[in-house]
Amino acid sequence: MRLFIIVLLVLIAWLQYDFWYGKNGMKEFTAVTESVSLQQAANAELHQRNQQMYAEIKDLHGGKEAVEERARTDLGLVKPGETFIRVVSDSN
Template sequence: MRLLTVLMLSVLCWLQYEFWLGKNGMMEYLQVKDNVEIQRHANADVAQRNQQMYVEIYDLHRGLEAVEERARNELGMIKPDETFFRIVGDN
């Protein structure tokens, strides 16, 4: 009976060790869980950036206002018969 108790106790200790510290144990599970949460936040940021890019692409394909805005800001273009005023600050 004493041998059975020692054997059962040793099996219990081994199972607890495997559960907490062994391969695919609780510690590894918690690390993976944290990594998944970090990746989920990164994916949400990328999804938001992609959505903004899709809206901008749609606007460039469908609307002329975005094309005009880019031409004015990046290339300095103006329409015919249009007067361009540049306001310069104190610096």
């Protein structure tokens, strides 16, 4: 009976070690879970950026106000008889 108990304890210890530190064990599971959460956060950020780009593309296709705004801000274009004033904030 004593030998049986020792064998069971060794078996339980081996199974616990394998569960925590073995291949596909708990240590690897927590590392993969953390990696997945980081990737999901990155994907959410990229999804937000894509939605903004889709909205901008829709505006550019839809009307000339968006094209005019882009020409004024990016290229500095001014209509005839118009004075262009750009206010730059001091970012200290």
